[in-house]
Amino acid sequence: MTFTIPLPDETAYAAARTRLDGLVKPLGALGRLEDLAAWLSAAHGSVPPRELTDVRVVVFAGDHGVSGCSAYPREVTAAMVRVFLAGKSGVSVLAGLVGAQVRVLDIAVDDDLEGVPAEVLAHKIRRGSGSIDVEDALAPGEALRAFEAGRAIADEEIDAGADLLIPGDMGIGNTAVAAALVAARLGLPADEVVGTGTGIDEAGRQRKVAVVSAALARAGAVQEPFALLTALGSACAAATAGFLVQGAVRGVPVLLDGVFSGAAAVVAREIAPGAERWWLAGHRSTEPSQAFALKALGLEPILDFGLRLGEGSGAVQAVPTLRAARAILADMGLLADLGS
Template identity: 75%
Template sequence: MPSFPVPAPDPAARATALDRLDGLVKPVGSLGRLEELAAWLSAAHGVVPPRPLDDVRVVVFAGDHGVSAQSAYPREITAAMVRVFLAGRSGVTVLAAQVGAKVRVADLAVDWDGFQVPDEVTAHKIRRGSGAIDVEDALAPGEAQAAFEAGRAIAAEEAGAHVLIPGDMGIGNTTVCAAVVAASLGLPSAEVVGTGTGVSGEALERKTAVVAAAVRRASGRVADPFERLTALGSACLAATAGFLVEAAMRRIPVVLDGIFSATAAVVAEEIAPGARQWWLAGHRSTEPAQAFAMKALGLTPILDLGLRLGEGSGAVQAIPTLRAARAIIADMGLLADLT
């Protein structure tokens, strides 16, 4: 497997930030998580105070999944939602506008049927849809690597951002994520499967059975992360992993969203050890697999709002908190200056 060298955040900037935070006009540690985030941003930017977070960009990785039959919504919703993103009327585009973030859609594997979309949306397309992972591989040989490189290219295109957020759109993606998390961390399928778009009862039992069948089918092939993505993942999941790795290599802070980006992060950290130092968890998803992924990565979500929309919508909500963290270290006075 190729090597992806990841630089470490600046330890000297972090130490300087911690010293300054302890000297602000407040009891030591009294601003809690905000202080931790301020030090993290300082280390990521290599300067105290960290730079303003003015240029925040969301990239929504879109693709269809062969297990979409387990969802409460039909496969065609993926393509329809891409058009909603482009029209600026989706959840994440509306929420991103509130914090001044830009939203881009990247079609990696949407199974379009007669719709026309701008060329820039499909510039990195790998295929149409993916295999039903309980009975076949998600991707053809070589496609996981190609999608990973596409994600790296997308991150390179967004290299001017102060913060990047990976979003997702694809009916059936929580099923895929549950399978990849179970295979990556050696967990029972029943512990990682969640309600996704809102399934329950017999539908949830079927979803769990699909994940269990997929993991069994791929057993013996999941040690290699690219082989795992081929068997159980998707083009958009592999691209998100590449996006996360490239962002870390370029020293760009990333705020992860829900289960989809958390799953990609588990694989990305395996491919490029140390990349997780450049990521924050924006919010706590209602999907159980995300909790396992966050624990494996050593990340603690900033917010817990009960969100399960995806798209990058939860991570966008964490941006005001990050800006508040920067403000305290940039603008608060020092105890030493009191007269």
């Protein structure tokens, strides 16, 4: 499987840097905002970049067999799908403040979700994923099916006008899956990547470490991306990876959220090298595996608010910062014009 990933526009990047240096301010005085402004210029191929008017969050919902590691029962996943649809979730509220749209999709919820709109179920792969400490997460072929579903979902959003994509996640047990994927891909021990997830205590974290350690031992040295997603991932992780790759293929910036999208990104980069040029890290999660994932990807989080909700909620908080970065290129005056 090969992908054609466009290169960000280096000429636009250089032009943006030149203009930033000429604005009415000391050189580099706006710090990270200047880096983001130049990055967006390269992504859009223009100085200033286009306005980020159509921001879309897609929440990939699914249950995981290792949900016993969480402080909450797996039934919460299905209940939360209905909360998203009612517009009452954390990301729904926060996205509303920045004018972003939120779409939730059942990829692998262990429930029939009777009565929800058909479009929520249109990309469902299975009911729940296997418990990775004792069995593969997915059946043969399901990782590829989920990956292709994620690509199709990205195409749907981009074709509808999206100029910034944000992958969200909802699924009890997903931080354990993320930790396992990152540990396997980067060769790390479970104890270094496992965090407290939904708020478990240290005894609970140690039980989670044992689960992830068992999963890593069972999977062995598997590294091929789809084999890794099959053994240690989930349908949601595979769909998120496809979503990230297709955003890059289409040349549309993707703003990663927290630990789950970070883990999917580490695998997605192996599937489509170079796709990471189109990704930004919206925020720093409190989960340790995200820090390892972002370091491997060469990404620096825009915000650090100590968030661990998931859903895309951290990434949407970075949207105003990206808009501010664009604004300095679009609206600030030039030193050369002073006194004229």
